[in-house]
Structure formats: structure tokens, C-alpha cells
Amino acid sequence: MRISISAENRPIAIASLFIVVILLAGTAYTLSTTGTAPLLSPRYLLQLLQTGSFLGICAAGMMMVILLGHIDLSIPWTLTAAAMTATAVGGDMALPTALAVGLAVGLLNGFGVAYLRIPSMIFTLGVDTVLRGLMVAQTGGFAPQDSATPLMLFLAKDRLLGIPVAIFVWAAVSIVIAVILTRTGFGRSIYATGSREGAAFLSGIRTRFVIVGAFVMSSLCASLAGVLLTGYSAKAYQGMGNAFLLPAIAAVVLGGTHILGGRGRYSGTLVGVILIVLLNSVLSIMQMPEAGRQIIYGAVIIGMLLVYGRNQRVTS
Amino acid sequence: MRGTNLKRWLLQNVGFGTALLLLAVLYISYNMMHPRGFSSAVAVQNANETAAIAFVAMAQTLPVLLGGLDLSVGAVMTLTSCIASHLVSGSPAQILLGMVLTLLSGTAFGLMNGLIVVYGRIQPIIATLATGAVAVGLALLVRPKPGGDVDGDLNWALTNSVFDFADTYGLADGGNAWWLRPIANVPVPVILVALIAILVWVPFRRSVTGRTVYAIGSAEGPAFMSGLPIHRAKIAAFTMGGFFAACGGLYLAIQTSSGNADIQQAGAYTLNSIAAVVLGGTSLLGGIGSAIGSIVGAMILRVISFYFRILDIDPLLQPLIEGVVLLVAVSFGAFRTLRVKNKLDLFR
Numbered sequence: 001m002r003i004s005i006s007a008e009n010r011p012i013a014i015a016s017l018f019i020v021v022i023l024l025a026g027t028a029y030t031l032s033t034t035g036t037a038p039l040l041s042p043r044y045l046l047q048l049l050q051t052g053s054f055l056g057i058c059a060a061g062m063m064m065v066i067l068l069g070h071i072d073l074s075i076p077w078t079l080t081a082a083a084m085t086a087t088a089v090g091g092d093m094a095l096p097t098a099l100a101v102g103l104a105v106g107l108l109n110g111f112g113v114a115y116l117r118i119p120s121m122i123f124t125l126g127v128d129t130v131l132r133g134l135m136v137a138q139t140g141g142f143a144p145q146d147s148a149t150p151l152m153l154f155l156a157k158d159r160l161l162g163i164p165v166a167i168f169v170w171a172a173v174s175i176v177i178a179v180i181l182t183r184t185g186f187g188r189s190i191y192a193t194g195s196r197e198g199a200a201f202l203s204g205i206r207t208r209f210v211i212v213g214a215f216v217m218s219s220l221c222a223s224l225a226g227v228l229l230t231g232y233s234a235k236a237y238q239g240m241g242n243a244f245l246l247p248a249i250a251a252v253v254l255g256g257t258h259i260l261g262g263r264g265r266y267s268g269t270l271v272g273v274i275l276i277v278l279l280n281s282v283l284s285i286m287q288m289p290e291a292g293r294q295i296i297y298g299a300v301i302i303g304m305l306l307v308y309g310r311n312q313r314v315t316s
Numbered sequence: 317m318r319g320t321n322l323k324r325w326l327l328q329n330v331g332f333g334t335a336l337l338l339l340a341v342l343y344i345s346y347n348m349m350h351p352r353g354f355s356s357a358v359a360v361q362n363a364n365e366t367a368a369i370a371f372v373a374m375a376q377t378l379p380v381l382l383g384g385l386d387l388s389v390g391a392v393m394t395l396t397s398c399i400a401s402h403l404v405s406g407s408p409a410q411i412l413l414g415m416v417l418t419l420l421s422g423t424a425f426g427l428m429n430g431l432i433v434v435y436g437r438i439q440p441i442i443a444t445l446a447t448g449a450v451a452v453g454l455a456l457l458v459r460p461k462p463g464g465d466v467d468g469d470l471n472w473a474l475t476n477s478v479f480d481f482a483d484t485y486g487l488a489d490g491g492n493a494w495w496l497r498p499i500a501n502v503p504v505p506v507i508l509v510a511l512i513a514i515l516v517w518v519p520f521r522r523s524v525t526g527r528t529v530y531a532i533g534s535a536e537g538p539a540f541m542s543g544l545p546i547h548r549a550k551i552a553a554f555t556m557g558g559f560f561a562a563c564g565g566l567y568l569a570i571q572t573s574s575g576n577a578d579i580q581q582a583g584a585y586t587l588n589s590i591a592a593v594v595l596g597g598t599s600l601l602g603g604i605g606s607a608i609g610s611i612v613g614a615m616i617l618r619v620i621s622f623y624f625r626i627l628d629i630d631p632l633l634q635p636l637i638e639g640v641v642l643l644v645a646v647s648f649g650a651f652r653t654l655r656v657k658n659k660l661d662l663f664r
Contacts, residue, residue, distance in 0.1 A: 071441075305442065
């Protein structure tokens with residue numbers, strides 16, 4: 001019997017398979033060195049998902065933008081700016097402040113890409129630099145309050161029913177994004193605009209609104225991740241978002257979303273995030289030095305894409 | 317007749333022309349405000365700080381002309397500077413061999429990028445994202461801790477004026493020969509960048525392969541149907557990118573006499589190279605622009621930061637001003653939307 005998997009689901013299936021392979025390889029390693037299998041314990045897996053939730057939320061937002069064929073390079077400092085402003089305001093207004101920062105950045109990005117028609121690659125890069133400048137100027141000379149509020153600590157560290165709250169937040173974001181992408185007109189417009197913006201425009205989709213909307217979603221996700229990360233590390237600090245940009249792009253692409261837009265499923269992004277977080281975690285359990293980690297990380301991305309991410313040959 | 321030629325050139329190179337004008341205005345007013353402006357010392361210092369990013373911007377140009385992007389240029393530069401910090405020392409022959417090996421390793425890495433993009437058929441941006449990680453990993457293997465040993469004479473000769481270069485190696489009567497006079501005060505890095513541009517970039521651009529790079533960026537399908545060697549052109553573009561990045565890495569190693577596998581630095585160079593390419597009038601959509609423009613773009617980026625030294629600006633505001641200038645500069649591209657007659661042309 002031959003199992004047939006549609007082209008859309010192939011990346012997801014293969015990536016899931018690879019997750020199992022990493023888990024088994026890691027377990028074999030720990031069994032041979034210490035004789036235990038901590039990788040398969042629920043505690044470890046929950047911990048993994050908890051630390052993966054920051055990347056997962058960033059990647060969820062990034063996916064909306066990549067589906068349009070654009071990219072959001074402003075994620076690192078959107079995340080940081082939201083977290084730093086939120087902690088500086090503090091109190092009950094911290095979370096709304098963070099989201100407001102995200103909304104403002106998203107609107108700015110969307111305006112530049114959709115209305116000014118500047119390539120997203122360079123415009124979001126510029127916005128990222130400006131945000132970094134703003135944060136340096138804000139914190140320079142005096143130190144604003146930077147400790148996490150109780151709500152942030154609760155969201156990132158506490159557990160409900162034995163499951164970290166951060167996982168619930170990630171799950172909620174995932175459900176919202178998945179519903180938007182599959183069940184709403186906005187979601188369909190994103191796919192249509194990403195496939196061919198001219199055609200989408202001619203069929204009556206207000207593509208500029210769609211682009212602005214996707215960038216707003218991306219920045220909102222980044223700011224939410226910033227809030228969670230602040231809670232997790234108990235404070236906001238400069239450069240806290242730097243480690244999330246490239247892994248977020250990699251996770252989205254590994255999950256089968258086409259980098260030029262128009263194709264991809266949210267479940268793929270979920271799998272991609274888990275794959276990357278798990279890979280990182282197993283490599284650190286193996287005490288792999290940074291050099292080896294970077295090489296393996298790059299090789300895995302290339303290898304996976306060679307298996308299922310290849311483009312059509314250009315023939316006309 | 318001449319007048320119309322110039323007019324046509326300007327119309328075809330609006331971006332590059334604007335960049336050149338902007339650079340001239342910025343740099344001349346910088347020198348007028350500088351207490352020791354228009355002197356060789358200032359030029360030497362500025363050129364030293366610009367050379368590496370100029371090379372990396374050239375490296376980024378070719379993939380961008382294809383309509384792609386190379387996120388590994390900064391990492392390749394870091395890798396090659398780490399390699400150079402081991403190899404570029406010893407006897408003159410060893411130094412020369414070390415330099416050649418450094419350039420070869422960068423070129424080989426670029427070739428690998430090209431092969432992955434062409435035969436693996438993976439989008440350049442994501443393929444180079446991954447190979448960039450590999451390059452940084454290799455750099456960490458080559459040089460786990462910052463440091464290195466680069467020939468001191470070479471460092472002195474290549475980071476000063478042409479006179480000092482000749483003086484160091486006893487060429488042209490120790491730098492006093494009459495024919496060296498006119499260029500004696502020119503910084504060596506300027507000569508190096510110009511030489512590489514003239515000897516490598518210009519012939520490449522005029523070759524069939526180079527023109528095919530432009531054709532692919534404009535429209536890949538028609539380029540293929542016209543029988544142009546699109547595979548060869550793509551591989552060549554990434555290989556050249558690796559070579560230019562290696563030039564940058566080699567220069568950085570000689571300039572700092574060391575290598576440092578710094579991930580942040582690699583990322584910063586990559587992002588700055590994209591900014592430089594765009595400032596230099598190259599379209600991110602591909603098909604329009606040149607490496608010369610990218611050199612100008614890189615110089616604009618650097619000149620902006622030079623201003624902070626002579627103007628009394630709060631250092632804490634510097635990143636903000638740099639960011640705003642970059643954002644405003646690229647936003648000038650929005651004027652294109654005003655000239656578009658058919659709205660559908662916006663959606664390319």
C-alpha cells in the first residue's frame with residue numbers, strides 16, 4: 001500500500017518525521033552516556049514547548065508576512081521596544097502598552113511597504129534600526145524601570161493544571177492565526193495577494209489593507225513575544241530579540257511555507273518551530289560547541305529544503 | 317550629440333547619479349567642517365573604515381541583481397578574515413600564498429552557494445541564510461577566540477597612503493619617484509577597491525555571463541528562452557559574491573591584524589551591505605544597478621557616521637539618527653509610485 005500525501009502536506013510530514021528522528025537520536029545519546037531518557041519525559045517536553053513559545057509566536061506573525069511574499073526584519077527590535085516600553089510604563093498598563101507599540105510599528109511597516117512601495121526587506125530593516133536608536137536613546141543616561149510586572153511573570157512562568165501558561169498563550173495565538181488563515185476572507189486575501197498581487201487587486205481585493213494587516217499581525221506577535229520573554233527572564237534588556245529573527249524565518253520556511261509567498265499551512269510553521277527548538281535543545285544536551293551547532297543548524301536547513309523545498313525549474 | 321548621451325546616461329542611472337551627488341555633497345561638506353579637512357590623514361582614516369563594507373556591498377550586489385539576496389556575505393567575510401588571521405604572515409612568499417588561499421576559500425564558499433541555489437533549486441535568501449550559519453560555524457572552528465597574527469609591514473603598508481606603501485617595500489625610490497607624486501597621498505584602500513572594481517567587476521559586467529545576470533534579474537523566463545546561460549550566470553554571480561566578500565575579509569584581517577568570529581558583526585555587515593546596495597541605486601527586484609553604485613552606497617553609509625565625530629551630537633542619539641537617515645533615504649524610492657501611470661505596474 002502506498003501512502004499518498006498531498007504536496008502541501010509533504011513538508012509537514014517530513015519535518016514531523018525528522019522531529020521523531022532527533023528525539024530518538026537524542027535519547028540514544030543520553031541512554032548511552034547516562035543511562036536515562038530525559039528527552040521523553042513530559043516535564044522536559046513541556047519545558048521545551050515553554051521555551052519554544054517565544055519563537056513560536058514570532059514565527060506565527062512572521063508567517064503572515066512571508067505568505068504575502070514579504071519579510072519582516074524589524075522583529076528583533078519590535079520585540080525589544082515593546083518589552084522595554086512596557087516595563088518602563090509598568091503596572092496594569094504594561095501589556096496594553098506593549099501591544100500598542102506593536103500596533104504602531106506594524107502600521108508603519110505596512111504603510112512603507114503597501115503605500116510607499118519600498119521593498120519590505122529594506123524598509124523593515126530601516127524601521128528596525130530606528131527602533132534600536134529609540135531604545136538606546138531612551139535608556140541612555142538614565143535607567144528606566146525594567147523589571148517584569150506580575151502579569152508578565154504569570155504569563156511566562158506560572159503553570160495552570162501543570163502546564164506552563166506560556167504554552168496556553170502560544171496555543172491561543174496559534175488558533176487565532178490558523179482560524180484567520182483558513183476561515184476568514186482576510187486569510188484568503190493573504191494567500192491571493194501572496195500568489196499574485198496584481199491579480200488579487202483586479203479581483204477586488206484591497207491588497208494594501210491586506211499587506212498592512214499582515215504587518216500589524218506580525219508586529220503584534222513580536223510584541224507579545226517580547227512581553228512573554230520579559231516575564232521569563234524577569235526583565236527587559238537591549239538585544240533580547242536578536243536571537244529570534246533568523247530562526248523565525250527558518251521555522252516558517254522549514255514548515256513548507258514558500259518564501260516568495262502564496263503557499264503554506266500554519267501547522268507547518270508549528271512543526272518548524274518545534275523542530276528548531278528541539279534541535280537546539282538536543283545539541284546543547286550533547287554539549288556541542290557553538291561552532292558545531294551553527295554548522296549543523298545550517299546543514300539541517302539546507303538538507304531539509306533539498307528534500308522538499310525545491311523550486312520548479314525555469315522553463316519559460 | 318555628447319549632451320544627449322549624457323542626458324540618456326542620467327535617465328538610465330537616476331539612482332546611481334543621485335547617490336553620487338549625495339556622496340559628493342556629504343563628503344565635501346564633511347571635509348569643510350572638519351578642522352583638518354581635505355588632508356591625506358583624514359582621507360586615509362575614512363578609507364580604512366570604508367574598505368571592508370565597500371567590498372561586502374560589492375559582494376551583495378550580484379545576488380541582488382539576480383533578484384535574490386545573499387544573507388551569507390557578512391558571514392563569509394568573517395570566515396575569510398579568520399582564515400587570513402592564520403595564514404597572512406611569515407616570509408613574503410608565505411604572505412602571498414596566504415592571501416591567495418584566503419581569497420580562494422571565500423570564492424569556493426560562494427561557488428558552493430551558487431551550486432546549492434542552481435542545482436538544489438532553493439531560494440537564494442533561505443539557502444544563504446543556512447550557509448551563512450555554516451560559515452559562522454566554520455569561522456568559530458578556525459578561530460575560537462579573537463586574535464591572530466598578521467604581518468605588521470603589510471598592515472602598515474595597506475592602511476596608509478601610497479607613499480607609505482612604496483616606502484615600506486622600498487618601491488619607486490622609497491616613494492619619492494616623480495611618477496608617484498600625483499598619487500602619493502591617495503589612501504591605499506581606495507586604490508585596492510578601485511583596482512578590484514576595474515579588474516574584476518568591469519570585465520565581468522561586459523561578458524555574456526555578466527549581462528545574463530542582468531537579464532535574469534529583469535525576467536528569468538525570457539532569458540532562458542533566449543538561450544542565455546542562466547545556470548552559469550547564477551553560479552558565477554554567487555562565486556563572485558564570495559570572492560568580493562573574501563576581499564573584504566582579507567582587508568579586515570590585515571587592517572585589524574586579527575580575526576574575530578563575531579556573529580553579531582557578521583549579521584551587521586550583511587544588513588549594512590543590503591542598505592549600501594539599495595542606497596547605491598540597485599533595485600532589490602533585480603536587473604538594475606551596479607557594484608560601483610554599491611561602493612558609493614557603502615561610502616554614503618560610512619560618511620553619515622563620520623559626521624558624528626565632528627558634530628557635537630549626543631552619542632546616545634547616533635543609532636537613532638543613523639536609522640532615520642537610512643529610512644528616509646530608502647523612502648525616496650517612493651517617488652517611483654508617483655510616476656507610475658498604470659496602477660498594475662505597482663504590483664511587480
